[in-house]
Amino acid sequence: MENNIALKANHIIKHFYQPEPFKVLKDLSFEVKTGEFLTLTGKSGSGKSTLLYVLSTMDTDYEGELSINGNKLTGQTRNQLAAFRNEHIGFVFQFHYLLLEFNVLDNIMLPALKLNKKSREEIEAKAYANLKLLGMEEQALKMASKLSGGQQQRVAIARALINDPSIIMGDEPTGNLDSKNTQIVFDIFKELAHERGQTIIAVTHDDDFAKNSDRIIEMSDGIIL
Amino acid sequence: MRLSTNYKIAYVHLTSSVKQTIVALMGVVFGISMYIFLNSFVSGTNDTQTTLAFTSLAHIRIYNDGPADHTNLLKLAYGNQIAGNIRNPKVIQYTQGIKNTGAIIDLVRKQPEVTGITPQVNINVFFRNSGNKINGNLSGVDVNNENKLFNISSYMVQGKWNDLQYRPDGLIIGTDLAHTLSLHVDDNINVLTSDGVSKNYKIIGTFQTNVKSVDKTKAYLNITAARQLLSENQDYVTDLQVNIQNYQKTAPVEARIAPVIPYKVESWQESNQQLQAASSLRNIISIAVSLTILTVAGFGIYNIMNMTINEKIKEIAILKAMGFSSGDITSIFLTQAIVIGILGGLIGMITGFIIAQIINHIPFKMAGMNHLPMSYNLSDYLLAFIFGLITTLIAGYLPALKASKIDPVDIIRG
Numbered sequence A: 001m002e003n004n005i006a007l008k009a010n011h012i013i014k015h016f017y018q019p020e021p022f023k024v025l026k027d028l029s030f031e032v033k034t035g036e037f038l039t040l041t042g043k044s045g046s047g048k049s050t051l052l053y054v055l056s057t058m059d060t061d062y063e064g065e066l067s068i069n070g071n072k073l074t075g076q077t078r079n080q081l082a083a084f085r086n087e088h089i090g091f092v093f094q095f096h097y098l099l100l101e102f103n104v105l106d107n108i109m110l111p112a113l114k115l116n117k118k119s120r121e122e123i124e125a126k127a128y129a130n131l132k133l134l135g136m137e138e139q140a141l142k143m144a145s146k147l148s149g150g151q152q153q154r155v156a157i158a159r160a161l162i163n164d165p166s167i168i169m170g171d172e173p174t175g176n177l178d179s180k181n182t183q184i185v186f187d188i189f190k191e192l193a194h195e196r197g198q199t200i201i202a203v204t205h206d207d208d209f210a211k212n213s214d215r216i217i218e219m220s221d222g223i224i225l
Numbered sequence B: 001m002r003l004s005t006n007y008k009i010a011y012v013h014l015t016s017s018v019k020q021t022i023v024a025l026m027g028v029v030f031g032i033s034m035y036i037f038l039n040s041f042v043s044g045t046n047d048t049q050t051t052l053a054f055t056s057l058a059h060i061r062i063y064n065d066g067p068a069d070h071t072n073l074l075k076l077a078y079g080n081q082i083a084g085n086i087r088n089p090k091v092i093q094y095t096q097g098i099k100n101t102g103a104i105i106d107l108v109r110k111q112p113e114v115t116g117i118t119p120q121v122n123i124n125v126f127f128r129n130s131g132n133k134i135n136g137n138l139s140g141v142d143v144n145n146e147n148k149l150f151n152i153s154s155y156m157v158q159g160k161w162n163d164l165q166y167r168p169d170g171l172i173i174g175t176d177l178a179h180t181l182s183l184h185v186d187d188n189i190n191v192l193t194s195d196g197v198s199k200n201y202k203i204i205g206t207f208q209t210n211v212k213s214v215d216k217t218k219a220y221l222n223i224t225a226a227r228q229l230l231s232e233n234q235d236y237v238t239d240l241q242v243n244i245q246n247y248q249k250t251a252p253v254e255a256r257i258a259p260v261i262p263y264k265v266e267s268w269q270e271s272n273q274q275l276q277a278a279s280s281l282r283n284i285i286s287i288a289v290s291l292t293i294l295t296v297a298g299f300g301i302y303n304i305m306n307m308t309i310n311e312k313i314k315e316i317a318i319l320k321a322m323g324f325s326s327g328d329i330t331s332i333f334l335t336q337a338i339v340i341g342i343l344g345g346l347i348g349m350i351t352g353f354i355i356a357q358i359i360n361h362i363p364f365k366m367a368g369m370n371h372l373p374m375s376y377n378l379s380d381y382l383l384a385f386i387f388g389l390i391t392t393l394i395a396g397y398l399p400a401l402k403a404s405k406i407d408p409v410d411i412i413r414g
Helices: A048-055 A078-088 A104-115 A120-133 A149-161 A179-196 A207-211 B002-016 B018-053 B073-078 B101-109 B143-150 B175-180 B212-217 B223-230 B250-260 B273-311 B313-321 B326-360 B378-404 B408-413
Strands: A005-016 A022-033 A037-042 A063-068 A089-093 A167-171 A199-203 A215-220 B060-063 B114-129 B132-141 B156-158 B170-174 B188-193 B198-207 B218-222 B239-244 B264-267 B363-366 B369-371
Touching: A005 A048, A005 A199, A022 A048, A022 A063, A022 A199, A037 A048, A037 A179, A037 A207, A048 A167, A048 A199, A048 B408, A078 A089, A078 A104, A078 B326, A089 A149, A104 A120, A104 A149, A104 B002, A120 A149, A149 A179, A167 A179, A179 A199, B002 B018, B002 B326, B018 B273, B018 B326, B018 B378, B060 B250, B101 B114, B101 B239, B101 B250, B114 B143, B114 B223, B132 B143, B132 B175, B132 B212, B132 B223, B143 B239, B170 B175, B170 B188, B170 B212, B175 B198, B175 B212, B188 B223, B212 B218, B218 B223, B239 B250, B250 B264, B273 B313, B273 B326, B273 B378, B313 B326, B313 B408, B326 B378
Parallel strands: A037 A199, A037 A215, A089 A167, A167 A199, B132 B218, B170 B198
Antiparallel strands: A005 A022, A005 A063, B060 B239, B060 B264, B114 B132, B114 B188, B114 B239, B156 B198, B170 B218, B188 B198, B363 B369
């Protein structure tokens, strides 16, 4: 296995059992290189989001084998996977999902405080640096609930970056944003992938967004086209 | 630091929905304060009843129970092999009262638990005032020791208890007895014994214990005068009354002295089982009611925690996506329950004390009481706190467990 393989999926098969048995992912195998900006596209129901959640380690109910950075993740316990996600994977979702009772800074710092590898001061400095990267440093002490959608999404990205994860996963990260904010998020992702070597895997139905990424995996009915 | 992150999240949850926190808190406060109040009230009632009962009742009584029934001597000697009949058999009691009292008193005094012992000469008599007569109990007492055991001097209405010591012709009688016989202090009263001895005494005082059966029938006399009345020797005693440190723990003392004393040794529990039963029943009722209240409070907490978790289900999913383990989620919500439990417990203890104080000041003039009875036992407060904490722990643990089992994929994908 080469060092520059960030993620490897081997014969991934997944069934849904509700409302009736249905094979969603039909024997998918592919690799993602380190520093690659990958988009998953396809129609609704093609299985692209399902695949992302399998790759994210949150969904463990599949057949096949998944490894990230050479670590085999299939078969690990949920708590082991949670610890792995904490350190190696950053998430950006369509509906931001900030903790609305906390301020922006606390939201960003939480995964790092959980990881507990740096002092609070270092984490705070890192959070400010991330906010600055996203042009949000002035909002640091605002409550998360007071931000606009585009601002919330940028905070979510800043949070995803706090532990310097090797992979950043996005489920429709721009699905809820206007074109201006979409462009901002895209530029950030591109910068992260190309300048920092962080791997990006994003599900999107925005063709322009996908077209400008490094590689597109298009899915249809559970197979890669 | 990992834990402190969980604490911080728990703290934010508690403080951001203050209303819910306060409602949950009120449930615990109410449960615990009611538990404390009820138990204080019941133990106050029990204490009052005990005090009332022990105005004339000692913890242990030693007396001559009379000989065993040996009327059928033939059967005793030959068993059932012989048919015989003794007409009109009688058992003659050779000894009346307790012999060798000095030695027995010394022996009982040596027991470490014993706080006091007093000899009595109890006589069933008729109290007479011209035409009126009442069957009652005349108690010849050792004036000082009697007061040590039963604290009679505090129940005196007229006259002084100690006067009895210097007045062999004096009686101190119950207020109701005095009333029925239309007698007052310094009046004469006639006493008639079962042996037909009649003697006049002077009333030198009256007492009121608030136990009606005592106030209506009892009179006190100096023990020497009582012996004189019966023409008995100066060592004659019918009863020895013994008090010990803890009135509940009569059994070990009884077990130790009974084998070496040739008379009946009887604890108050044996002779007054109804008292013991009543206080046990009151205790059971108060514990049942207060535990019910605590359980209801527990359901309140359970409900509120469940609501909170349903509200925050997306946050829980996102925390799990970010790498918080099931244990972290449990600890976040359990911490909230524990904080509510401890805070509610502390406030509940204070509230319970205040309620007890208020109730304790409500006038209640009956059986010698002025206010509703209340006792303040540290153990009631500690138990209430512990029970409250256990209830909140259980009520918080179940929803916390549910939260920890949330599958983030289900929630985030919708």
